Amino acid sequence: DFSHGTDFEGEVGVIVGDVPMGISPEKALEYIRLFVVINDVSLRGLIPEELAQGFGFFQGKPSSAFAPFAVTQEELGEAWQDGRIHLPLQVELNGEFFGRANAKEMHFHFRQLIAHAARTRNLRAGTVIGSGTVSNEDSSMGSSCLAEKRMLEKIHEGTIKTPFMKVGDVVKMEMYDEAGRNIFGTIHQKVVKYTPPE
Numbered sequence: 618d619f620s621h622g623t624d625f626e627g628e629v630g631v632i633v634g635d636v637p638m639g640i641s642p643e644k645a646l647e648y649i650r651l652f653v654v655i656n657d658v659s660l661r662g663l664i665p666e667e668l669a670q671g672f673g674f675f676q677g678k679p680s681s682a683f684a685p686f687a688v689t690q691e692e693l694g695e696a697w698q699d700g701r702i703h704l705p706l707q708v709e710l711n712g713e714f715f716g717r718a719n720a721k722e723m724h725f726h727f728r729q730l731i732a733h734a735a736r737t738r739n740l741r742a743g744t745v746i747g748s749g750t751v752s753n754e755d756s757s758m759g760s761s762c763l764a765e766k767r768m769l770e771k772i773h774e775g776t777i778k779t780p781f782m783k784v785g786d787v788v789k790m791e792m793y794d795e796a797g798r799n800i801f802g803t804i805h806q807k808v809v810k811y812t813p814p815e
Contacts, residue, residue, distance in 0.1 A: 622661030623782040623808065627706045627761030627790050629720045630655045630747040631727055632687060636740035645731035646700055648740075651687035654706065654792055654801040655747050658682070661764055661781065681747075684790065685802035696794060700726030704800075706751045708761050709789040715766075716759030718751045720792075725749070761790075782808050 632651040640648070658679050668674075690697050696704045703721035725733075730746050751761040756773075760766040767777045782788070790804040 624659045624763045625788045626657040626750045627708050628655040628747045634742045636735045638739045640735045642728040642732040645728045653687045654684040656682040700728040707791045716761045718753040718758050720751045722753045
């Protein structure tokens with residue numbers, strides 16, 4: 618149902634080992650095992666109603682997609698600093714540039730995110746923690762989700778021009794290192810019409 622406002626969200630994420638409840642931010646990074654790129658799909662039209670009910674995200678967050686490869690800290694090398702990946706996430710929509718925001722500008726770094734997630738519970742090995750949409754202060758770098766682009770249009774132009782995704786739209790996400798290697802492989806997704814089972 619395209620009234621649901623289908624959106625992509627380019628994120629980076631970590632996969633952790635067993636994290637004990639109450640871990641401090643200072644020790645949280647020790648538990649990271651792998652790094653990933655995520656398309657955290659959102660249905661923008663459903664999220665406000667869910668939040669108003671106090672239930673949190675459920676129907677507004679369908680299945681996410683992951684790039685084909687998860688990598689280690691050693692493979693990131695110097696790009697991994699201060700609990701952040703210092704590389705741009707390249708996003709294309711229908712073959713056109715959409716964004717090249719750098720993940721180094723994450724508002725909350727992974728020290729904080731892991732400690733927050735483990736505040737009242739143990740995190741089991743294999744838990745995935747996403748960064749939230751990769752975004753930069755410099756809007757000329759583009760966006761990693763439609764919602765941000767739409768809000769920037771409203772702020773700067775007074776009107777929203779960019780629609781949410783429709784059947785046939787294709788989103789592509791990649792992250793390259795300084796040597797030009799596609800570290801995680803490519804997320805390449807096309808929107809297709811779903812036919813429910815009878």
